[in-house]
Amino acid sequence: xxxxxxxxxxxxxxxxxxxxxxxxxTELRASxxxxxxxxxxxxxxxxAAEREVLTELGNPDVxxxxxxxxxxxxxxxxxxxLWLRLLKLLLxxxxxxxxxxxxxxxxxxxxxxxxxxxxxVTAMQVAVQITFWLTLTFAIIERTQTAVDLPxxxxxxLPDAPVHRGIPLADTIASVIMLVLTIAYLPLQHYQSWVxxxxxxxxxxxxxxxxxxxxxxxxxxxxxxxxxxIVKYRIGRWTWTLFGIKAMLNLAFTVPLMWLALxxxxxxxxxxxxxxxxxxxxxxxxxxxxxxxxxxxxxxWDLIDTAxxxxxxxx
Amino acid sequence: xxxxxxxRTHLQELRRGTVVVASxxxxxxxxxxxxxxxxxxDHGFPVxxxxxxxxxxxxxxxxxxxxxxxxxxxxxxxxxxxxxxxESMLSRLLDDLAAVQTSMTxxxxxxxx
Numbered sequence: 284x285x286x287x288x289x290x291x292x293x294x295x296x297x298x299x300x301x302x303x304x305x306x307x308x309t310e311l312r313a314s315x316x317x318x319x320x321x322x323x324x325x326x327x328x329x330x331a332a333e334r335e336v337l338t339e340l341g342n343p344d345v346x347x348x349x350x351x352x353x354x355x356x357x358x359x360x361x362x363x364x365l366w367l368r369l370l371k372l373l374l375x376x377x378x379x380x381x382x383x384x385x386x387x388x389x390x391x392x393x394x395x396x397x398x399x400x401x402x403x404v405t406a407m408q409v410a411v412q413i414t415f416w417l418t419l420t421f422a423i424i425e426r427t428q429t430a431v432d433l434p435x436x437x438x439x440x441l442p443d444a445p446v447h448r449g450i451p452l453a454d455t456i457a458s459v460i461m462l463v464l465t466i467a468y469l470p471l472q473h474y475q476s477w478v479x480x481x482x483x484x485x486x487x488x489x490x491x492x493x494x495x496x497x498x499x500x501x502x503x504x505x506x507x508x509x510x511x512x513i514v515k516y517r518i519g520r521w522t523w524t525l526f527g528i529k530a531m532l533n534l535a536f537t538v539p540l541m542w543l544a545l546x547x548x549x550x551x552x553x554x555x556x557x558x559x560x561x562x563x564x565x566x567x568x569x570x571x572x573x574x575x576x577x578x579x580x581x582x583x584w585d586l587i588d589t590a591x592x593x594x595x596x597x598x
Numbered sequence: 599x600x601x602x603x604x605x606r607t608h609l610q611e612l613r614r615g616t617v618v619v620a621s622x623x624x625x626x627x628x629x630x631x632x633x634x635x636x637x638x639x640d641h642g643f644p645v646x647x648x649x650x651x652x653x654x655x656x657x658x659x660x661x662x663x664x665x666x667x668x669x670x671x672x673x674x675x676x677x678x679x680x681x682x683x684x685e686s687m688l689s690r691l692l693d694d695l696a697a698v699q700t701s702m703t704x705x706x707x708x709x710x711x
Contacts, residue, residue, distance in 0.1 A: 307655070310631065310676045314651060317632035317673075340648045349652035 287333050288315055294343035299350045307350060315340070358421045365433065366421045373413050382406025399470065449520035449596040458512045466505045469498055478557055490551045497539060504535045521593040530586055537582045544574040617645050617653065619695060622688040625663060628679035654678055662687055 292312060296304050315336055322332035340346060348355055358366050386402030424431060469489070478486040489498065511532060515525055543549040547567055555562035561570070620643045624634055631651050638645055657663045662684035668675050680688065 306676075309674055311651065313673045313675050314631045314647070317630075318647065321632070321636075339646075346648050346652065349648065350655060352652075352656060 287337055288312065291315070291337050291340070291343055295347045295350075298344065298347040354425070356425075358418070358425055361433075362421050362425055362431075366417065370414065370417055373417065374410055377413060378406040378410040381409045397474070399467065449592070450516055450518075452516065455512050455516040459509055462505050462509045462512070466502055469502060478554065480553065480557065486553050486557060487551050488554065490548060493543070493548070497543060501536060501539065504532060508532050508536070520596045521589065522597060523593060526589055526593045529589060533582045533585065537578045540578050541575040544571040544578075547571055549574065616695075617643065617649070618657070619688065619691050621650070621653065621657065622662065622680050622684050622691070625678050625680045626685075628666070628677045630668070630675040630677050634678070657684070
C-alpha cells in the first residue's frame with residue numbers, strides 16, 4: 284500500500300524524534316482517517332476527501348516541526364541583533380586587513396601591481412569564511428538552546444543623537460568607489476588594455492615610461508583622496524579647510540594630467556602602430572587638448588559645486 | 599476600511615492563547631484529537647488540525663494532559679484528559695481571562711466615545 288496518506292505520514296515522520304515516531308504515526312493516521320470518514324459520511328468521494336484532508340493538514344515539514352517543537356528559523360530574534368552586530372564588526376576590518384597584508388607580501392615578492400588581484404580575492408574569501416562560520420555558530424546556539432548570558436540593554440548604551448549630516452554616506456561611498464576604480468585602472472591598462480600588438484601582445488594605453496614617476500605619483504594622490512573622503516565623512520560637513528585640501532588634491536591630480544596630455548606624453552607611442560588615427564600628429568594634439576579641457580572642466584565644476592556646499596554649511 | 603490581512607493577523611493573535619484554555623476545559627471530559635477539534639469548532643473555537651494535534655502532545659509533555667490509548671473501537675485512538683496539574687493551571691488561566699474581560703469592560707465604560 285502506498286496511498287497518499289502513507290506518503291504523507293512518511294514525509295511527516297521523517298523529521299520527528301525517533302523515540303516517539305511510532306506513537307505519533309498511529310495517532311496521526313487515526314486522526315486522518317477520522318477526518319476522511321467524516322467527509323465520506325456526508326457523501327464525498329473517498330479519494331477527493333483524502334486529498335482535501337491532507338491539503339488541510341498542510342506541508343508535512345511544517346507539521347513535523349510543530350510536533351518536534353522546532354523553530355522554523357536559522358537565527359531567531361534572541362540572537363539576531365548580536366549576530367548582525369558581530370558580523371558588521373568583523374567584516375568592517377578583517378577582510379581589508381588580510382587583503383592588504385597579502386597584497387604587501389605578494390608585492391614584496393616582486394609581483395608589482397599584479398599583487399592587487401590576489402589581495403582582493405583573499406579579502407573576499409575571508410569575508411565569505413567569516414560570514415559562514417559566524418552564522419553557523421549562531422545557528423547552533425539557537426538550536427541547542429544554550430543559555431548565553433546576553434548583557435541587558437541599559438540607557439547608557441544610547442549613542443549620541445546624530446547631528447545633521449551635510450555629507451551623505453551614499454556620496455562618500457560613490458566617491459571612494461570611483462577613486463578605487465581609477466586606481467585599479469592604471470595598472471590594469473598596463474597588463475590588459477584590449478589593444479593587441481602585431482604579435483598579439485598587450486599594448487598599454489598609457490605610456491609605460493610614465494611608470495618611472497608620474498603614474499605612481501598620481502596613484503598616491505588618488506589614495507590620499509580616498510583617505511580624504513573618509514575623513515570628510517567622519518567630520519560630517521564641509522569646512523573651508525576641507526575645501527582647501529580638496530582643491531589641492533584635485534589640482535595635484537589634474538595639473539600633471541593636463542600637462543602630460545598637452546605635451547603629448549600621456550599616450551603610449553606604440554598605440555600609433557596599431558591605431559593609424561593616433562599616428563597623425565594633428566590628431567594626437569587634438570586628443571591631448573580634449574583630455575586637458577575635459578579634465579579642467581570636471582575640476583572647475585567640482586570645485587564650484589563644493590564651494591557652494593561649503594558656503595551653505597558654514598553659514 | 600481595514601485591510602483583511604491586518605484584521606486576520608490581529609484576530610489570530612487575539613485567539614492564539616484561547617485554544618489552550620478551551621482545550622483544557624473541553625478535556626475535562628476525555629476525548630481524542632478529531633472529536634476534540636469538532637467540539638471546539640462547534641463551540642466557536644475554530645482551530646486548525648495541524649495546530650491542535652501537535653498542541654495536544656505538547657500539553658501532554660508539560661504534564662497538563664494525561665493520555666490513554668483506547669483500542670476497543672474500529673481504530674486505536676489516543677484519549678487525552680486534563681490532569682490535576684492541568685486543572686490548577688486552568689483555574690489560573692480562567693481567572694486571568696476573566697480579569698482581562700473585566701478590565702476591558704471597565705476601560706470601554708470609562709472612555710467617552
